[in-house]
Amino acid sequence: MKFSITGLLITAGAFVLLSCTSNTASVPQQLPTDTLKIKRMDTLSIVAVGDIMIGSAYPSKSNLPPDDGKHSFKAVDSFLKGDIVFGNLEGCFLNNGKSTKCKDTVGNSCFAFRMPERYAGIIKNAGFNLLSVANNHVGDFGLKGRTTTTKILDSLNINYAGLQSHPFCIFEKDSVRYAFCAFAPNENTVSINKVDSAKQLVKSLKAQADIVVVSFHGGAEGARFEHVPRRKEIFYNENRGDVYAFAHAVIDAGADVVLGHGPHVTRAVEVYKNKFIAYSLGNFCTYGMFSLKGPNGIAPLLQLKINSNGDFLSADVISVRQDKINRLRLDPANGAFNKIKSLTNIDFPGHNLIFSGSGRIEPKKNP
Known part of the structure; x- marks a missing residue:
């Protein structure tokens, strides 16, 4: 069954791209409600990690990993x-x-990241099928860098969103329709600071999809900014957003999962109206010029479980760590899980979550 909606081709299938808009309008046209009558799975799994940058050839090829990222x-x-x-x-x-x-x-003091185009296949082969491109580095090489990136992701059937030219995507897997949108405070990205527009986009996407996933790149950076402050975060004279207010606003508008990144450290998690929020997933796989000292070197790999209504069921936190020599590896000390537990207890007292020793997060059962 096919529908032609504002030039977008929508096709039913096991894992088919439904719509990835290329115009600058932020809000998609609503689909007829009868297109939403699909079989729903009882439990859906979402694996989520933070920043990925597996080696930059700029300003020097010395910032590429010795195995060429393989x-x-x-x-x-x-x-x-x-x-x-x-x-x-x-x-x-x-x-x-x-x-x-x-x-x-010439030197190594420039924070501009240009991954070789062949590295996209490494990310695809690792299993990633959804990426945010809303951040402060996607535009390091201007329009050419953004355009080349989106063409490559399209060719690999990796779903993505976050640019003004590509604010959202809708896709289907196993008869479940997902919508995704991403936000950042940076040029050419969909703004995290225009909360009313974000709510309008999410509301429209929720009318077309079973599950809406929202990503944001926001908040100040580094070990001094592990906490969620519940106010606008100004960093290097840039408004990095009020991530607490933003996350709650998009859930009020219909988002089911909110995934944050940007501070380069792990932050707390929260469940609001039964929807899961990760306020920062930290540096996941970042080779080269990233600082990996202290809390910058640990991060969670989240294995989320939600039900067909998008409500949070559980999260298993696989703790990982990085350093310049050993690169990405599992962390037997469970540093990221312990950090999430500690920060959540501090930032969201009375959170009604259970943190088990195995690395699992679950909601407390109602008596």
Whole structure:
């Protein structure tokens, strides 16, 4: 069965891209309600991680990993399995070119990330099928970098969103229709600071999909900013958003899962109106010029379970860590899980969550 909606082709299938808009309008046209009559699965699995940047050839190829990125996810690939496997693509795919944001093109002081285009296949083969491109590095190489990145993701059938030119996508897997949108405070991305517009987009997507996933790149950066402050976060004179208010607003509008990244450290989690929020998933797989000291070097790999209504059932936290020599590996000390537990207890007292020693988060049962 096919529907032609504002130039978008919608096709039923096991895992088929339904709509990824290329115009600058933020709100998609609502589909007829009878298109939503589909078989729902009882439990859906969403695997979610934070920043991914597996090596940049700029300003020097010395910032590429010694195995050319081939084994970037080797330590965790058995955990990257779910209906959705999500990450934040912290940079663009581009084989050549200079960045206008960098005055120093000789030394190693420029934070502009250009992953070789072949690295996209490594991310695809690891299992990722949904990526945010709403962040401060997707535009490091201008329009060419953004365009090349989106063309490559399209060619690999990896769903993505977050650019003004591509604010959302809708896709289907196993007869469940998902919508995804992503936000950031950065140029050419869908703004995290325009909350009313974000709510309007999410509400429209919820009318078309069973499950709406929202991602944001927001909040100040580094170990001094592990807590969720419940106010606007200004960092380097830039408004990085009020991530607490934003997350609650998009859930009020219909979002089922909210996944945050940007601070480069792990932050607390929250369940609001039975919907799961991760306020920052930290640095997941970031080779090269990223600081990996202290809390910057630990991160969660979340294995979320939600029901067909999008309500939170459980989350298994697989703790990982990175350093410059050993790269991404499992963390036997469960640092990310322990950090999430501690921060959630502090930032959201009375949270009604159970943190078990095995690394699981579950809602408390009603008496």
